Amino acid sequence: MGDLPPDEIRPPLPDPPGVVYTTSSFRVSGRRLLIMRLVILSRDSTLYSTRRLAAVARGNGHRIRILDPTRCYLSVSTGQPTVHCHGRPIQGVDGIIPRIGTSITGYGTSVLRQFEIQHVPVQNTSDAILRTRNKLHMLQRLAGSGIPVPQTGMAFAPEDNPDLLKLFPPPPIIIKLIEGSQGLGVVLAENPEAAESVTETLRALMAHFLVQHFVTESRGRDRRLFVIGTEVVASMERTNRDGGFRANLHRGGQARKIRPTEEEVRLAIRAAHILGLDVAGVDLLETRSGPMVLEVNAAPGLEGIEQATGVDIASHMIGALERRIRDPGPPADRIQQPLPS
DSSP: OTTSOOOOOOOOOOOOTTOBOOOOOOEETTEEOOOOEEEEEOSOTTSHHHHHHHHHHHHTTOEEEEEOGGGEEEEOOTTOOEEEETTEEOOOOOEEEEOOOGGGHHHHHHHHHHHHHTTOOBSSOHHHHHHHHSHHHHHHHHHHTTOOOOOEEOOSSGGGHHHHHHTSOSSOEEEEETTOOTTTTEEEEOSHHHHHHHHHHHHHTTOOEEEEEOOGGGTTEEEEEEEETTEEEEEEEEEETTSOSOOOGGGTEEEEEOOOOHHHHHHHHHHHHHTTOSEEEEEEEEETTEEEEEEEESSOOSHHHHHHHOBOHHHHHHHHHHHHHHOOOSOSOOTTSOOOO
16 A cells, blocks of 8 residues: 555464454455555554454454544545545545554544545445434434433533423443543432532533433443444443443443343444444443434444454444445435434
8 A cells, every 4th residue: 555654563463362263355356356455544553453453354364554633634526525634635545444542532533534525435434423422313314213311311401400300310330421432421320419410510610411310220230232334243241340320341340241122232233323323333221111222333443342253243333334335225324324223
């Protein structure tokens, strides 16, 4: 991939324990497809997920480059859209894997959209990623399509905070930043005084936040289903071993492999489909009335779920992108298409 700047040299990534490797390469007319030139958009080439995807792509014979989207700059011009990095135009790319963090959502998706304008196949479109980054917008879309989600509210005017809190059952309730991730910016208010104090503090900081019903029976526990296309390829349950209310692995959670129910599988695939995602981590809560979707992640991490389940998710992702490049089919953004039953 001579027209791309080289990525940084990193030590080999050790194989995760228990992972069973599969091949993602495919053949056309009895021969292996020509080498693909792939780009991973990631700010940090040392991250486990980025390194695993790069290793699998190289193992399949492809040429791979890891580009920091914040070091890319754009030329928006009718008929000649270009992306540049380190003083050179990025050309001849066959496919893009976006690993865009929440801190650079705006600029990262702009870089991704510039590749889309050039008709480069991408795994998760810029618009699909944007739908997941605003938690309220995401839940509105899911609830509007009949997906069960926790009761969630938001108010703009500070004087409406007390009335907003009255819409919910008595505390505990969850208060979370509208664009937080990995369990950051999430507070459990155990009583009305705590809820009022937290909301007033966030208002003073000019922070946008949601109020959400706390599902008591799922305290400190959730289920992550990893969706690729129309298939759940791996599933795990996360539990906070210290008794906390957050199950995120970054917040002290531990994971174990599970076999999801058919209802959970259908719900996860449908949620990803509604948001137009090719790859998604769908977080579910178990409630007395059945599973509900807590959140959908457009750049789910691979480390915890690969180690917990032994599934080679990176190969599944590279294989899905290979198939997309081989047979583009309809647009990646499927939000207007009929939903699976």
